[in-house]
Amino acid sequence: MESAIEVRDLVVERGGRRVLHGITCTVPTGTVAGLLGPSGSGKTTLIRAIVGVQIVKSGTVTVLGQPAGSPPLRRKVGYVTQAPSVYADLSVRENARYFAALYGLPAAVADRAVADVGLAGAAGQLVADLSGGQRSRASLACAMLSNPDVLVLDEPTVGQDPVLRVELWAQFHELAARGTTLLVSSHVMDEAGRCDRLLLIREGRLIADDTPAAVRTAAGTDDLEEAFLRLIRERESAEVTA
Numbered sequence: 001m002e003s004a005i006e007v008r009d010l011v012v013e014r015g016g017r018r019v020l021h022g023i024t025c026t027v028p029t030g031t032v033a034g035l036l037g038p039s040g041s042g043k044t045t046l047i048r049a050i051v052g053v054q055i056v057k058s059g060t061v062t063v064l065g066q067p068a069g070s071p072p073l074r075r076k077v078g079y080v081t082q083a084p085s086v087y088a089d090l091s092v093r094e095n096a097r098y099f100a101a102l103y104g105l106p107a108a109v110a111d112r113a114v115a116d117v118g119l120a121g122a123a124g125q126l127v128a129d130l131s132g133g134q135r136s137r138a139s140l141a142c143a144m145l146s147n148p149d150v151l152v153l154d155e156p157t158v159g160q161d162p163v164l165r166v167e168l169w170a171q172f173h174e175l176a177a178r179g180t181t182l183l184v185s186s187h188v189m190d191e192a193g194r195c196d197r198l199l200l201i202r203e204g205r206l207i208a209d210d211t212p213a214a215v216r217t218a219a220g221t222d223d224l225e226e227a228f229l230r231l232i233r234e235r236e237s238a239e240v241t242a
């Protein structure tokens, strides 16, 4: 399967400190890939490199065959940051319709996107008055409007209740079935099993780049959280004996 995202030997330094130590990974087209790792492991930094807003020390990041951040990718790559990027003084519906208008889309498409993220009931509410989880869903609705080929979501399920989280993951898979490639970061390991592929990252190094089934087999356990811990321990003992 063709790769929508290809990262080779990526090294990034932030604040004079190396935070990504030569990451190499790929995300196949039309899959939901989970980027999982503890807080501070480098997920946001890797995402920033993929969407082309991170200065990199060395290595290459290619998205849809183009260097990350290059002008042809601007309309093709959607990015939802951890901080919601919608207008607080507009309602959810107004935000979605505004972004839809920028893409030349009718209001009905905006209203459908709002409903798709479970915000139909809050469509008339000002973003300023929404909960954190609702606000990030409003950002997601706006990011989905441009129908990007690659959609990168930084911790989209933080602050969402369990029912909504299940619905959001179902929606990610619907988008992937229509050909969108999704990279979704999370530090919640119980979301790992919902991904087609997993990128497990720890302290700026990739521990695994595989399907959940292959990660389970490699670690010899069905529990992905335990699998992650085992892979880390294996890596650490290999480093000690090296």
Ligand SMILES: Nc1ncnc2c1ncn2[C@@H]1O[C@H](COP(=O)(O)OP(=O)(O)OP(=O)(O)O)[C@@H](O)[C@H]1O
Residues within 6 Å of the ligand: 014, 015, 016, 019, 037, 038, 039, 040, 041, 042, 043, 044, 045, 046, 187
């Ligand atoms: N602007 C910055 N200047 C210096 N160091 C930074 C900066 N932003 C992040 N870092 C450091 O880079 C490392 C990776 O951070 P990053 O935000 O990529 O992690 P993360 O896995 O996304 O964490 P979280 O899940 O908490 O968002 C951390 O050690 C962090 O302290």
